Amino acid sequence: MVGAGASSLVLEVENLAASRGLRILFEGLTFRLSGGEVLELRGPNGSGKSTLLRILAGLTRAHEGTVAFKTAGEDEPGRHYLGHLDAVKPSESAAEQAEFWARYFGRDPAEAVKAMKRVGLSGREQVPGRGLSAGQKRRLALVRLLVEPRPVWLLDEPTAALDIEGRALVTQLVAEHRAGGGMVIAAIHGDGFAGSRTLDISTLSIGAVA
Amino acid sequence: MSGSFSVFTRELKLAWSGGGGAALPVGFFAAASSITPFAVGNGVENLKIAGPGVMWIALALASLLPMERLFQADLEDGTLDAYAGSGIGMEGIALAKTLAHWIATGIPLAIIAPVLWIMLQGPPEASLFVIVFSLIGSAAFFFFGSIGAALAAGMRRGGLLIALVTLPLYVPTMIFGAAGLYAAASGGEWAAPLMLTGAAALFGVATSSFAAAMALRTAID
Numbered sequence: 398m399v400g401a402g403a404s405s406l407v408l409e410v411e412n413l414a415a416s417r418g419l420r421i422l423f424e425g426l427t428f429r430l431s432g433g434e435v436l437e438l439r440g441p442n443g444s445g446k447s448t449l450l451r452i453l454a455g456l457t458r459a460h461e462g463t464v465a466f467k468t469a470g471e472d473e474p475g476r477h478y479l480g481h482l483d484a485v486k487p488s489e490s491a492a493e494q495a496e497f498w499a500r501y502f503g504r505d506p507a508e509a510v511k512a513m514k515r516v517g518l519s520g521r522e523q524v525p526g527r528g529l530s531a532g533q534k535r536r537l538a539l540v541r542l543l544v545e546p547r548p549v550w551l552l553d554e555p556t557a558a559l560d561i562e563g564r565a566l567v568t569q570l571v572a573e574h575r576a577g578g579g580m581v582i583a584a585i586h587g588d589g590f591a592g593s594r595t596l597d598i599s600t601l602s603i604g605a606v607a
Numbered sequence: 608m609s610g611s612f613s614v615f616t617r618e619l620k621l622a623w624s625g626g627g628g629a630a631l632p633v634g635f636f637a638a639a640s641s642i643t644p645f646a647v648g649n650g651v652e653n654l655k656i657a658g659p660g661v662m663w664i665a666l667a668l669a670s671l672l673p674m675e676r677l678f679q680a681d682l683e684d685g686t687l688d689a690y691a692g693s694g695i696g697m698e699g700i701a702l703a704k705t706l707a708h709w710i711a712t713g714i715p716l717a718i719i720a721p722v723l724w725i726m727l728q729g730p731p732e733a734s735l736f737v738i739v740f741s742l743i744g745s746a747a748f749f750f751f752g753s754i755g756a757a758l759a760a761g762m763r764r765g766g767l768l769i770a771l772v773t774l775p776l777y778v779p780t781m782i783f784g785a786a787g788l789y790a791a792a793s794g795g796e797w798a799a800p801l802m803l804t805g806a807a808a809l810f811g812v813a814t815s816s817f818a819a820a821m822a823l824r825t826a827i828d
Binding site: 451454455456457458475476477478479480481482483484485486487488489497500501502503541545551 | 609610613614616617620621624683684685686688689691692693694827828
């Protein structure tokens with residue numbers, strides 16, 4: 398599912414510090430994560446979970462320290478970043494948006510149809526983005542993960558706004574992804590993913606497999 | 608590559624659908640040019656003096672109107688994060704979006720330009736020239752405008768900043784374009800101003816996406 402080279406996938410974070418304005422959120426963060434592992438980011442609101450994910454996604458610059466994703470090949474492994482905003486356009490229909498992301502990643506638009514079915518948006522294809530509920534928008538954002546297989550998933554509260562069935566879907570997607578050798582780093586409150594490691598961002602303590 | 612191209616086609620559709628803003632600049636351009644005779648007097652001589660200049664100003668300001676939302680909507684709904692987080696270059700996104708919005712808006716602006724031109728007592732035989740000039744001019748205005756749009760993307764009511772940043776960049780296009788229109792109105796030499804306006808537009812197309820990309824990366828940081 399994830400493609401060649403994923404088995405040797407490694408993330409090395411060294412002495413990482415993040416700041417927001419003049420405030421240091423965390424410093425001295427060092428950890429290593431391999432393909433097939435899931436890391437849950439825990440901590441109170443404002444402790445730097447989203448900022449860490451944005452740094453890993455390459456959106457925000459680190460205050461200091463280094464982040465290195467490595468695979469057996471030369472290229473950096475592909476990453477998906479799902480922020481707390483769903484990137485849903487109000488005037489486009491759900492199907493149009495799913496197909497857009499398939500084309501964006503150079504995939505067959507048929508992938509979008511499959512992905513829409515998988516995230517439980519069948520029957521809602523023609524609804525414009527503004528007509529979707531918060532949970533449905535989140536499901537539409539998950540389509541991005543499915544149309545283009547990429548080894549690294551960076552998820553910011555992926556289950557926010559989702560119903561019980563939706564949470565089960567995310568849990569299952571994450572389990573399938575790690576079974577295929579992929580890596581998942583997710584900021585999360587409440588129930589986590591079975592067999593994942595946890596990083597408490599406020600104390601920088603890394604927990605063993607839960 | 609598929610990324611930038613799909614963004615281009617998406618933006619082309621969005622520009623004219625529900626939330627799109629392509630109709631406003633066209634309406635503004637038509638309105639500003641139409642009320643000119645009421646302000647400067649409808650004598651032929653008055654309009655010959657004021658007409659081409661007013662039309663060029665109206666085109667520049669009409670092109671500024673859609674700039675505030677050019678990148679702001681994508682920043683607010685997380686689309687820019689999704690683009691940047693999937694490893695695509697911001698330069699390609701900025702170029703694709705600006706090009707799409709210029710095509711969606713610049714072509715209708717150029718189509719109505721000769722109508723306004725004749726209304727302002729321009730010679731009808733110069734109509735084709737006015738279309739070409741409006742196309743080139745609006746390209747320059749859109750691409751230079753995208754730099755201001757990117758700088759102000761993260762701000763509420765960033766319109767004033769866009770105007771402040773962009774208007775100085777508009778000056779060369781303003782001078783050469785207006786010179787060309789006056790030349791066309793009086794049957795003078797228009798080839799040189801046309802080429803200089805084209806050069807300004809090409810400079811904008813070639814450089815603006817790099818500047819806009821830098822500003823966008825800062826906006827999402």
